[in-house]
Amino acid sequence: MTKNIIFLLAFLITSLTINAQNTVIKAGHFFDARNGKMLENQIIVIQDGKIKEIGTNPKFSDTDSIIDLSNSWVLPGLMDCHVHITANLPYRNLQMEQMYASESTSLRAIRGSVVAKQFLDNGFTTIKEIGNDANYATADVIKAIKNGWIQGPTIIYAGKIIAPYGGQSSGINPEHELFWNFEYIDADTPDEIKKAVRKNLYNGATVIKMVTGDNGIYNAEDIKAAVDEAKKYNIKVTVHAGGGLAATNVISGGAAGIEHGFQLNNEQLQLMKDKGIFLVGTDFSYDNWYAYGMDSVTATALNNMLVDRLKRAYKIGTPMAFGTDIIVDLPELNRVQSSLKVLETWKAAEIPASYILQTMTIKAAELLGIDKERGILESSYYADIIAVKNNPLNDIESIRTVHFVMKEGEIIRNDNK
Known part of the structure; x- marks a missing residue:
């Protein structure tokens, strides 16, 4: 009797598996992120949130759910490796302390849930929330997404930013000392840095962010202390640094990435290439700089600086991952639309569209440590899939025309219906 029951259960499970309805996407044009090329007439078979099979002639059933994207350009879900979803400051009037x-x-968490949905709806299925989110507001946004209360992208989360005394504040009077600890953790020795890493991990961090060069410069040993502590838990460290000694110490300390790196010289960019350290350049457009309160002359000069650094980084071969860092929305534009203005800088630097797409997909996934599960569309990878109306290899701005979004096999947006 027992053998018969076991056989019956095995038969039922097998039957359910065979008859399970898959989702099939007919992709007229398909971006192969690994090779940076478009393939034609690919069929993607999706089962249980992951890609089961892909090719020109995979097997699927008449009972499967068919999505026809024959006239679209199908891409892996995009990734932004430097966002602040809970922050929004007034146009041309930055006052961080006022926000605190x-x-x-x-x-801040409520705002974060709204902005997270904007990213997802516009094709960003993964983001790296890099801090400045009050008292761990994003940790609750992540919980809400995981519980299915709201929709949002996969979020790699930094928690509070670890920095020398003062965070990134300036001019706080002594009567309000530590006011900045709403968003930062003061850590001035290797032991304090290790403790700060552990505090962030306790509160849900999946990446560690440090700041150096704003209020004090970390030594290479300080960076290494964070890297070694984070490594115990299989997470990475990325560091805000402009250039100079601060950036050199970050490179020597073995961080996974440098955020911004506006003043990086060629020697530093070469060292980053040699060590596999990513640049997340946050390459503001003129409009972004102007929105942050710069006058037109300064905004032009800063944008020209970024165009030059971006050109040099690409020529040298420094690994790069796409990041935006926008906390000021442009007039009449939402957060994602404001963020995508940075594409103007990439275009001005004459970076090929295929490479830009790779920095938003496979290369971003490598930096984030999720390249075995996201960032490309291949068998066994999560079905994070978007579609746009025009060929982004002809003009990268075409990624603004997202009309289909799928995250882990769930359809988030389908304007074709």
């Missing part, structure tokens, strides 16, 4: 005083963590 007037906006609670719960309010």
